[in-house]
Amino acid sequence: EPEVTQTPSHQVTQMGQEVILRCVPISNHLYFYWYRQILGQKVEFLVSFYNNEISEKSEIFDDQFSVERPDGSNFTLKIRSTKLEDSAMYFCASREASSGKSEQFFGPGTRLTVL
Amino acid sequence: GENVEQHPSTLSVQEGDSAVIKCTYSDSASNYFPWYKQELGKRPQLIIDIRSNVGEKKDQRIAVTLNKTAKHFSLHITETQPEDSAVYFCAASPQCGNNRLAFGKGNQVVVIP
Numbered sequence: 001e002p003e004v005t006q007t008p009s010h011q012v013t014q015m016g017q018e019v020i021l022r023c024v025p026i027s028n029h030l031y032f033y034w035y036r037q038i039l040g041q042k043v044e045f046l047v048s049f050y051n052n053e054i055s056e057k058s059e060i061f062d063d064q065f066s067v068e069r070p071d072g073s074n075f076t077l078k079i080r081s082t083k084l085e086d087s088a089m090y091f092c093a094s095r096e097a098s099s100g101k102s103e104q105f106f107g108p109g110t111r112l113t114v115l
Numbered sequence: 116g117e118n119v120e121q122h123p124s125t126l127s128v129q130e131g132d133s134a135v136i137k138c139t140y141s142d143s144a145s146n147y148f149p150w151y152k153q154e155l156g157k158r159p160q161l162i163i164d165i166r167s168n169v170g171e172k173k174d175q176r177i178a179v180t181l182n183k184t185a186k187h188f189s190l191h192i193t194e195t196q197p198e199d200s201a202v203y204f205c206a207a208s209p210q211c212g213n214n215r216l217a218f219g220k221g222n223q224v225v226v227i228p
Contacts, residue, residue, distance in 0.1 A: 043218040102147050108158045
């Protein structure tokens, strides 16, 4: 069964450094999402992406964040200048575009640790 | 925006007993309610979902009920087994549009053999 994949599984970085988290959504899916989960807290929506542009973003997704689909398979989340509070598990998700197909399929996550 | 609350935060049950997890939501526009199961170190996986045009849905030992008037929905697991031990997340979303999910905080279910 096709799965969403994410790399790396764990990223350690120094405060102020840029990080890029990578995701490969399921191949026939057209909606893509990033969520994050700070340890012990809720999974929080960051951004959704469709048709090569951001369709919705949360208040968390400020100017330090950006997303890109650089080719036909990858979907990336960039944090330009990481802060301590960016430490979290970052999940990528994707879903089909067909009407009635609401299920979002999640990747295994990237644990980001900012020191 | 949507706010989803989930109770209890942890639940221990004896194997074979039933487990019930309850969630409430705030936005009356939400009409899609999935439940995800996350085992330790693994990705969240959808186990069941319900749309607002039905009040109950069942899949083998798992059922979900929805009360739109009261804005709450519940997950019921019957005849629990040790492999049901995991964190369970409820979520809510408007079905149309981009379908962003608002999650509850999660519930740690422990099934005691």
